[in-house]
Amino acid sequence: MTQPFTSDDRLSNALLLSGQGKGAEDSVGQLSNLPDTEQPAIVHPNFDPNQTPIDPARPLQDIPEPARRTNSQLRRLYGKSVHFSQPNEHSLSKWRLIGSEALAEHLALLSAAKLMTLPDSFYHNYSDQPLSSSLESLTLLDMADIQRAIGHYPTLNRYGFVVSESKVNARAHKLQKTIYSHDPDELLSSIYADDWQVVLQPQQFETGEGSLATDIMACSVAVHVLKQCQTRKSINHSYSAAQICEYVRSYLLSQLSIAPMHRNQYRQIRLFAGHIIVAAYHLGWSIQVGADEECHFNLSSRCGLLTRYANMPDYHINGWSS
Known part of the structure; x- marks a missing residue:
């Protein structure tokens, strides 16, 4: 009983x-x-x-x-x-949102080796913007929603836009090098990989199997976050899908500590630039595709996603994705 x-x-x-x-x-x-x-x-x-x-x-x-x-x-x-205490959301810093003992040790090693320097804003909340709502209110997309975006952009995959076969083969070869010979299911367990590694560096655990058309959870998380952001053209600046993806990954990492009962489920979600593009298309955003195949959005720099969550590659100096 x-x-x-x-x-x-x-x-x-x-x-x-x-x-x-x-x-x-x-x-x-x-x-x-x-x-x-x-x-x-x-x-x-x-x-x-x-x-x-x-x-x-x-x-x-x-x-x-x-x-x-x-x-x-x-x-x-x-x-x-x-x-399991619930602190005041208005006082939470970027570090409090994604912090863990394992990540703290990793950042301490990089800082000691003078490979990275974290600004004060990383440890203190200087923003008045609210946090994005919890994933408990997530609404799942239908596969037809994802298929509409793929139909509009035939070269779109989960990693973004790829137009040449050579780049596809090069990316697949890179993934094979990062997989090694380990079982992906074993790598995803807490014994082999910490939460921050799985969420912030999903490319290290990507098997290359599956397709964007079946990434329902990842696309749904992207839509859930982006629909809470305002679109506004910033002067001489726009954000790429890859940049926004890093912020959304930090949001996902924060949900592991906010809702620990869903930790194992959230760890399985892989977020890439292609999921951000699908979400933007689903929300009717203006999508600007440059000659370099990079996709940019006129996202307001004052939205909570950009001011309350960390973009870890911003602090990357040398060897972050080792």
């Missing part, structure tokens, strides 16, 4: 009564009478007198409602643990 866990003393005392005949039924009744904010995070209909027990011989179409998945449950489970 799965027992409910909680930091509430009253619920902890009620759990001591489980397995003692009538006492167990009374304790369950007490749990069901608590207000919603004090309900245990794990609730099963078979142990709630206010719900109909689940019949193990029920038809396959009879699927119970899923358990609530909110951060408030984590706070009840772990109390005031610093790992």
Whole structure:
């Protein structure tokens, strides 16, 4: 039997009564009478007198409602643990959004070797712009939405625009060199790769399999973020799809700490320039394709994506993608 866990003393005392005949039924009744904010995070209909027990011989179409998945449950489970505290979003710096012990060690080594220097704005929030909304409100795209963008740009793939066969072969050869002989599924586990590596450097874990037409999650994340940004022509400046992709990767990395229950799912999302282009086309943005095959957008430099999240290659001096 799965027992409910909680930091509430009253619920902890009620759990001591489980397995003692009538006492167990009374304790369950007490749990069901608590207000919603004090309900245990794990609730099963078979142990709630206010719900109909689940019949193990029920038809396959009879699927119970899923358990609530909110951060408030984590706070009840772990109390005031610093790992699950919800700080004020207005005070979070770029570092607090993507920070982890593993990434801190990596940046410390690069800084000690004088390979990179992080500005003060990396550790302090100097922006009044709000953060992008959580991925919990993500709306998935349909494959037909992606196919429309591909139909409009026949040379578009997940890495951007490629018009020559030689460049396609060169890129595939580069991917083969980074894959080595390891199993990609093993590389994606936390034993072999940290979250920041998987999210910020997905090219190191790319197998070259699949296509843009099936990258539903990546395109959906790109649309989710870009639709919260304003488009405005900046003087003598525009942002490329590759640059915007780096900011969106930082956003995705921030979601791993904001919603740790979805960590394994978010780690599987690979974000590349092609996904940004699909999102921009889906949102009706003006897309400027130059002779160098680079795609640029008139994105407002004051939007939260550019001011609250880090573009790590901006701080790259030597050897960041080693």
